[in-house]
Amino acid sequence: MTSKQEFIEKLRNSSLRPTKQRINICEVLFNRDKTFHFTINDLFNLIKDRTADKVSLATVYNTVHAFHKKGYLKEIPINSNQTYFDTNVTDHHHFFDVKEEKLIDLKNEDVGPIEIQKSIPGKKIKSVEVLVKLED
């Protein structure tokens, strides 16, 4: 459980003003035991349900993008009409249950090391992501 005060500091440290909208979004996103996978729409609805004061959709977009830029959220590469984000920003991978459209974390040790034995001149590797699609 992270306190509101800690979110305020986290925001300040990132030169993001701690507005009540951002603090609300922090609480919905980061006050959790487990990793959280979501789309903007998921998040928007959760906020509507869970918090008294309302937050506009535009602000949810703005905030998620700001958090992503600051490295507090990770974008998950997946083919879907919506963009998925993850509160777990450590290096890790995913199962995607195609039928239920649900993501499940794979710990790094569940996948073992991935060796990329090819390189492109002038480019360096930014990230390596494994997506394991599941079917019934």
Place this chain on the structure above:
Amino acid sequence: MTSKQEFIEKLRNSSLRPTKQRINICEVLFNRDKTFHFTINDLFNLIKDRTADKVSLATVYNTVHAFHKKGYLKEIPINSNQTYFDTNVTDHHHFFDVKEEKLIDLKNEDVGPIEIQKSIPGKKIKSVEVLVKLED
């Protein structure tokens, strides 16, 4: 080089009527040495340039979806506003040059074996895809 006749047969065998639009699309897609990565829009423009008779955007969508369903095209999981497809439907992986928005094939042997040491009851693995993002 695959002949028009072969495309016609391929289409017939897939219970897709060999229309002139579909044959044109086949020629643009499959008459190539190397694997081809594309978005619908890329393909639409290529067809406009390369073929005399014009094909509507809706038909390009329809046809790409039909080919994907039949397993002649593979959808590449990637975060982009547009959907990427690949004419290489074998099991393989990709580099994605984030700056240039370009995909590069990684042969399976360039990546080494990927061992998934976790399973979800009642589900089986459909595919394992690695996306390696590149930066400068």
Place this chain on the structure above:
DNA sequence: TTCGTTGTTTATAATTATTCTAAAGAAGAT
């Protein structure tokens, strides 16, 4: 070949996720 059926193409409208805009509001520094 002709006819009827069924599948396909097409222009256009509709839908959906996302981004943009500009005005009002709130936070921070002085």
Place this chain on the structure above:
DNA sequence: ATCTTCTTTAGAATAATTATAAACAACGAA
């Protein structure tokens, strides 16, 4: 308090994709 700067917001704009329904083309049977 006041000024500046950042943020929020509703709503408009954009862009990819999907749906619609009418015209058209392929196929099979007579």
